[in-house]
Amino acid sequence: MLSLGGAGGLLYGLSGLLGNILIEREKVKLDNLRSDYQLEVEKNKSLFLRFSESQFTIYNNIWVALCDLEKSTNDLWKTAINREVKHFAVNLQKTKYEVRKGALVIEEDHYNQLMNLFDEFDNFKFGKYKLLELTRDRDRLQNINENQIREVVNNTGAIRERLIQLLDKVKVSLSSKIKGDI
Numbered sequence: 001m002l003s004l005g006g007a008g009g010l011l012y013g014l015s016g017l018l019g020n021i022l023i024e025r026e027k028v029k030l031d032n033l034r035s036d037y038q039l040e041v042e043k044n045k046s047l048f049l050r051f052s053e054s055q056f057t058i059y060n061n062i063w064v065a066l067c068d069l070e071k072s073t074n075d076l077w078k079t080a081i082n083r084e085v086k087h088f089a090v091n092l093q094k095t096k097y098e099v100r101k102g103a104l105v106i107e108e109d110h111y112n113q114l115m116n117l118f119d120e121f122d123n124f125k126f127g128k129y130k131l132l133e134l135t136r137d138r139d140r141l142q143n144i145n146e147n148q149i150r151e152v153v154n155n156t157g158a159i160r161e162r163l164i165q166l167l168d169k170v171k172v173s174l175s176s177k178i179k180g181d182i
Contacts, residue, residue: 051105058102059174062114065095069121070167077160092121110173117166123159 072088099106099114106114 055105058098058105062095062098062102062106063171063174065091065098066117066167066170069095070164073121073160073163077156092118110170113166113170113173117163117170120159120163120166 069088069091072084072091076084076088096118099111099118103111
């Protein structure tokens with residue numbers, strides 16, 4: 001009986017030892033998995049931070065260009081002269097270029113909003129060119145109707161109002177993105 005009890009004790013001790021060895025192996029495996037996971041998390045965190053910083057810089061550059069463009073729009077609205085039209089056209093091209101440079105990190109919805117905004121700006125520029133043309137022709141020709149000029153002014157005024165509303169909408173959207181709300 002004693003030898004049977006001794007053998008049982010020996011088996012119990014061996015099974016405990018074997019259990020401890022297996023537990024230690026599993027702990028090592030889990031530690032390795034945890035370490036690999038932490039490395040992956042750090043790598044993704046680093047990529048995310050770089051992307052976020054890059055995206056912030058691009059959005060900020062775009063907003064600065066949009067503000068310059070808005071100022072040109074207002075200057076052109078106040079004084080429809082050739083110099084202002086050219087200044088507006090330069091700022092429009094500069095803003096389009098900023099958006100194009102950042103297209104890889106700009107949200108698709110923001111990109112589409114900006115493209116719509118540029119279409120409106122092109123219409124505004126066309127309206128101001130048309131107004132310049134009509135006022136120049138009015139000075140040379142007596143048959144230019146004041147209603148034609150007024151219609152162009154009204155159309156460009158409506159475009160300008162849509163531009164201001166769209167700029168405000170883009171501002172809210174970009175601001176939300178920068179703050180991390182979306």
